[in-house]
Amino acid sequence: MKPLELPLARAGIDRAGELRLNPTHLAELWESGRILHLADGKFATAGEGLALFSSVEIAALESSSAFYEGERIFLGQLDGTGYFAWCTQSVSATESATKDSIEKATDLLQHFKTLREIGDDLSDLEIGLAVHSQALANWHHTHRFCPKCGSTTTSSNGGSVRRCDADGSEHYPRTDPAMIVLVTDRADRILLGRQKVWVEGRYSNFAGFVDAGESFERCVAREVMEEANLPVSEITYLGSQPWPFPASIMIAFSAVTDSPELAKPDGEEIVDIRWFTRAELSTAVADGSLNLPPLMSVSRKMIEAWYGQPLNS
Ligand SMILES: [Zn+2]
DSSP states (O other), rough: OOOOGGGGGGOOOOOGGGGGGGGHHHHHOOOOOEEEETTTTTTETTEEEEEOOOOHHHHHHHHTSEEEEEEEEEEEEETTTTEEEEEEEEEESTTOHHHHHHHHHHHHHHEEEOHHHGGGGGGGGHHHHHHHHHHHHHHHHHBBBOTOOOOEEEEEGGGTTTEEEETTOEEEEOEEEEEEEEETTTTTOEEEEETTSSSSTTTOEEEEEEOOOHHHHHHHHHHHHHHHHOOOOOEEEEEEEETTTEEEEEOOOOOSSOOOOGOOOSSSSSSEEEEEEEHHHHHHHHHHOOOOOTSSSSSHHHHHHHSSSSHHH
């Protein structure tokens, strides 16, 4: 199978990592920069895309008292223009909020949407900005304290590092690798599994987090054995995409089994599994008994790549 082209792997900007160490230059870029705004993990939108603000507009929002915990994150540079994210919480999440400030925030938040809601409509540039800023926003929000000593930490290096205020130790954004695998048999049927918690009719590929001290390939073999009782071989890399919900990267593989008859769900995480030929898959999608994973997911692209063309659902 050809390498996958994955929707959240798109990008349109130079991350310009060398500028993160130059606060003066970053401050200058901010003044003339284009700035996206995240509040409570949602993006400010304009039409189908991301709203991009000037530093003056952000300063006005900053003094509106509708948002707090404002972190400036440097996302990169394009044609000399700096791109940033302003990551905040909305005041409606605090106990000390006044009625006035909550109303203001609620009004503003009407135009905020999650990446899952808007992802399918974003350009390459926008998706790169959105995925980068969402991953960092999630991390900043949950890493306010030093894992060594428990003191507060402060964002540094354009938002790519947090530094302990007491002992100076540096802490870096964390990304959790999760692998996802397209399992086929020698007749080129595809195996899909169903998790109990999923929406009606949803079947998807097998996936799981890489264990500590484990290679991707070992993880693929282990997960397919655990969830579907199947030995697999010919484990082949297909591609990867960030999945900041909240901090993963999905690494995609294909694998083949010689013993399709052994497939059975583990009964815990996976409650049902089914083999599909292309004709069976197409029929199941058409009659609504198979509910495919969302367009921006790796699994959707894997299933479509195996099928040979996009599937409507
Ligand atoms: Zn510390």
